[in-house]
Amino acid sequence: MSDQTSPLARPFPALPAIPGxxxxxxxxxxxxxxRCDLTYVAFDEGTAVAGVTTKSKCPSPEVEWCRAALPLGRARALVVxxxxxxxxxxxxxxxxxxxxxxxxxxxxxxxxxxxxxxSTGVIGVPLPIDKAEAGLDAVLTAPEASWEDAAATIMTTDTFTKGAVTRAVIGGKTVSLVGIIKGSGMIAPDMATMLGYVFTDAAVEPAFLQTMLDSANVASFSSITVDGDTSTSDTVLAFATGKAGNEVLRSFDDAGADAFQSALxxxxxxxAHLVVRDGEGASKFIAITVEGAVSNESAHRxxxxxxxxxxxxxxxxxxxxxxxxxxxAVGKAGEPAERDKLSIRFGATQVAREGLAVEGYDEAPVAAHLKGQDIEVGVELGLGEGRATVWTCDLTHGYISINADYRS
Amino acid sequence: MSDQTSPLARPFPALPAIPGxxxxxxxxxxxxxxRCDLTYVAFDEGTAVAGVTTKSKCPSPEVEWCRAALPLGRARALVVxxxxxxxxxxxxxxxxxxxxxxxxxxxxxxxxxxxxxxSTGVIGVPLPIDKAEAGLDAVLTAPEASWEDAAATIMTTDTFTKGAVTRAVIGGKTVSLVGIIKGSGMIAPDMATMLGYVFTDAAVEPAFLQTMLDSANVASFSSITVDGDTSTSDTVLAFATGKAGNEVLRSFDDAGADAFQSALxxxxxxxAHLVVRDGEGASKFIAITVEGAVSNESAHRxxxxxxxxxxxxxxxxxxxxxxxxxxxAVGKAGEPAERDKLSIRFGATQVAREGLAVEGYDEAPVAAHLKGQDIEVGVELGLGEGRATVWTCDLTHGYISINADYRS
Structure with missing residues (x-):
């Protein structure tokens, strides 16, 4: 954990217990x-699970383990x-x-x-089995921990604990969704790893939970970047205990499925935004929206x-x-773009329109916008209906200091 | 031009005159x-030209102009x-x-x-035609300039002048190849641009000159990166005056064509290496060699x-x-790779072999290698015969200072 909390940090919210x-x-x-460094989460029988993992061709054995277990769709425990x-x-x-x-x-x-x-942390050193087993002995008899304790225990060099909550109504039953995540801290000599966990008391069939998590992932975890680097261990898992007593969700034809997808x-x-807000050295939270692309995928790229x-x-x-x-950056993306149709805005102010600088645009609101912590960049390509937003942070001396200013 | 010369700078070499x-x-x-900021180079009649330009979808009008003229294969003048x-x-x-x-x-x-x-420099401001015309009036009657003067005049925030020379023998005639280049300096508020020019007295048919330049480009300009960003204006042009009197090169069947390709x-x-050596904030020159890939293209990526x-x-x-x-970084490249076949070296020392840290490897030569200015990273994938080397520089506080520590 770093000495200095990110200037973009958010307080840990009040999170409800999730039955099961x-x-x-x-x-x-x-x-x-x-400090605590082993997190254990137990699930009642009947808990469904879905997950998304790193696209790295060199994944950790934990990622391979989860990939093998996910198709079975059942979970009783999580160890981090x-x-x-x-x-x-x-x-x-x-x-x-x-x-x-x-x-x-x-x-x-x-x-x-x-x-x-x-697992998250140093690379190239086998996890010591004796320490893991002693830790498990302790945790299996430990008192229940708060969500914030769990969020703190999965951290490496994150500078603040990260959690979120939403709710949805499924056929008259209110279900809760709670999430904790650790992000783009760096632990020498290893790369950052994003580990995120979602817990809900909704009843959802595992394959459909996977469908909904895949969909949620596109607009969230797959739409953030700190430095373009991809960990060998990135993992997001969603657990659904079914204790809310709703009719089990099996497809988007079921009442409440859309509401649950929206909440998820x-x-x-x-x-995902909390991870960006703890990006190494971040001083600005940046939302980049591309519109008018030939497709959503093209806009995303x-x-x-x-x-x-x-x-x-x-x-x-x-x-x-x-x-x-x-x-x-538009030009180098390799996607369809036409220089003379390209328009760009910072915040609400157009600075370039259809391939030309907007002559005499008012610089004052642009300067004021850029002095803030939340920055919006908008690009209109003028080619089609494709649209995407990606979130990132700025690149500062802090990033260099965290990643270069030590000696192994 | 920056106040501080790159620690990786090289002295400007003695370059011969190129007839024509x-x-x-x-x-x-x-x-x-x-300072001088307009460079003019005149070529005798019969000079062949070839070129490679940025892959950006948003190129400058200069790039579009050159692309349209290159298929004609003739050059009488260059203006930078x-x-x-x-x-x-x-x-x-x-x-x-x-x-x-x-x-x-x-x-x-x-x-x-x-x-x-x-043209290279600030973006979004039309080049003032009156200044260009006055500059041309002056340069068209100016005395001949040295190669180093020309190399200095095309610079923006480069920290040293960059030139190189090679020779080849074609059918008993010795031909000279001279090059100047400007690189990855930054001119507020614009991105870096690489502009390179090659001049030779060899006689080469334009289409074949293009073939050879394309080939040379793969292993040189396309194999360097400072920060992965691509200018809208990158351009390399090769001019061949034919004054050396060799039999005109038309294909690789011609005697001396291989030698000329090798020299080019x-x-x-x-x-290309000189551009990396002037990378913004660079303190180390890094050669990354990937071997054992499924193809040369895969190794390159x-x-x-x-x-x-x-x-x-x-x-x-x-x-x-x-x-x-x-x-x-291997894992995120999206190319075939197998974690348990992967080996990595720094300098001559293997640090990981077939998916495992080399236990007890000697850290002293690795530490000594990394303290130097010229760093070698070797990756063996163990999959095939594909091989590539890419050159880059390190990422330091200097890069951030050059690119972030000013206000527009």
Whole structure:
């Protein structure tokens, strides 16, 4: 955990208990630190699970474990280790995950495939099985922990705890959705990892929960970027205990399914924004909206090209309305774009329209907008109906300091 | 021009005159500065030309002008403006390029399409035609300039002049190849632009010159990256006067064609490396070699993913042998890779082999290598015969300072 809280931090919200879910935390001491670093969440029988994981071709054994277990659709427990990612550790890394799942399955009385495992932290060092087992012994008998304790325990170098809540009504029953997430902190000498968990008392058939999580993911976790780098361990899991007593959701034909999708997307978007708000060195939260593209996918790729451009990110850090860099990033995206149809705005102010600088535009509202913490960049391509928004943060000396100013 | 010369700078070499080529420089005062900013190069009749330009979908009118003229294959003059890129300026930008070409064509007695034009600098401001015409009046009667004067005049915020020379023997005739280039300096509020020019007295048929330049480009200008951003104005042109008197090269069946290709690739590689050595804030010159990929193209994309990773670049800035970040960048490239076949070295020292950290590897030579200015990262994928090298620089506070620490 960094000494300095992100200037874009948000307070941890009041989160309700989710019937059928119980969290606990313990000290496994994966690193030489005096804090809880093992999170355990138990689920009542009948809990459905869905998940999305990193697209990396070099995933951690935890990611491979979760991918294998997800199609079964059942969950009884979640274990999250902080301080060691267990990535790039060969058969010993796999053995650690298997040992954790086996031990929890024995204690709970379930299948190992009902146990989901994530790890985040140093790469290349096998997760020490003895520490994991001692940590599990402690956590299995520990008192129930608060959501904020759990959110704090999954953190690595995050600077604030991150949680969100939404609700939906399904056939007259109100269901709650709670989420915790850890994000783009860096733990030397490893890359950042995003781990997010959603818990709901709604009753949802596992395959449909996966469909809805995939949909929510597009507009949330897949629409944020800090530096364009992708962890080997990124994982988001959604658990639905069914305790709310609603008619089980099986498809979008069911009453309340749209409302639940909407609430899930909202929750995931809140969580994703919190990750950006804790981006390394972030001083500005930036929303980049691309409209008028030939398709939504094309708009998404152009928005990501802008969001990942170091020159755009440094310009915004410098509070500079440098729309030329936005043109550059549109041009390099490799997607259909026509220079002479391109319009750009900062906040509400058009600075370029149809391929030309807007002559004599009022710089005062642009300068005022860029001095704020929440920045909007809008691009209109003038080609079609495609639209997407991507969120990112600026690129500052803080990013360099966090990632370069130490020696291994 | 920055106050501080890059620590990776190289002295300007002694470059020979190229028969049939004559350079001159003048003050057009595109910015409020007291330096030459207009470069003019005249070519004798019969000079062949080839070129490669930015892949940006939003190119400058200069790039469009050059693209239209290149298929004709003839050049009589080159004009390079520094201080104003003329990009994103609509019909007024096009008019400026046309005015320059028309004026030079009138003075020389050639077609406007024989005149090549580049501009680099501020975006969104049409190049002032009156300044360009006054500058041309001065330069057309100016004394011959040295290669180093020309290299200095095309600079924007480059911190050192950049030139290179190679020679080749074609059918007993020795030909010379000279190149100048400007690179990844930044001119507020615009993005960097790479402009490179190659001059040779060899006789080469234009279409074959284009073939050879395309080939040289793959291993040189297309294999470097500073920050992954792509200018709207990037241009490399090659001019061949034919004054060396060799039999005209028309295909690789001709004697000496291989030697010329080799010399051209060498020259372009030298020039490309100089651009990286003047990367904004660069303190390390990094060569990333990927071997064992399924194809050369796949190796190239993986090497670029590593070279463009902010986490890899900051780790090397921090002299940290952070191979976990290299794994991450391989994994996110989207190309075939298998974690358990992946090996990584820094300098000559293997730090990971077949998906595992090399236990107890000697850290001393790795630390010594990373303290140097020239860093080598090697990745072996173990999948096939594909191979590529990409060059980049590290990401430091200097980059942030240059690109963020000003206000418009």
């Amino acid at each position: 879910v119980r969290a606990a935390v313990a000290r496994a001491r994966y690193k030489n630190w005096d 280790n902080a301080g060691n990612s267990n990535a790039f550790t060969g058969h010993r890394g796999r053995a650690a995950v298997e040992a954790i799942a086996a031990k929890v399955a024995g204690a709970v009385g379930c299948q190992p495939s009902d146990v989901f495992v994530s 997307t909202d929750l995931c978007t809140q969580l 152009i928005a990501l090209s802008i969001a990942n451009s170091p020159l755009v990110k440094t310009a915004i850090a410098g509070e500079d309305a440098n729309w030329g860099r936005v043109v550059m | 080529v004559r350079a001159a420089v003048a003050r057009a005062r595109y910015k409020n500065w007291d 403006n520094a201080g104003n890129s003329n990009a994103f300026t609509g019909h007024r930008g096009r008019a400026a390029v046309e005015a320059i070409a028309a004026k030079v064509a009138g003075a020389v007695g050639c077609q406007p399409s024989d005149v090549f034009v580049s 690739t060498d020259l372009c590689t030298q020039l 993986i090497a670029l993913s590593i070279a463009n990773s902010p986490l890899v670049k900051t780790a090397i800035a921090g002299e940290d042998a952070n191979w976990g970040r290299v794994v991450m």
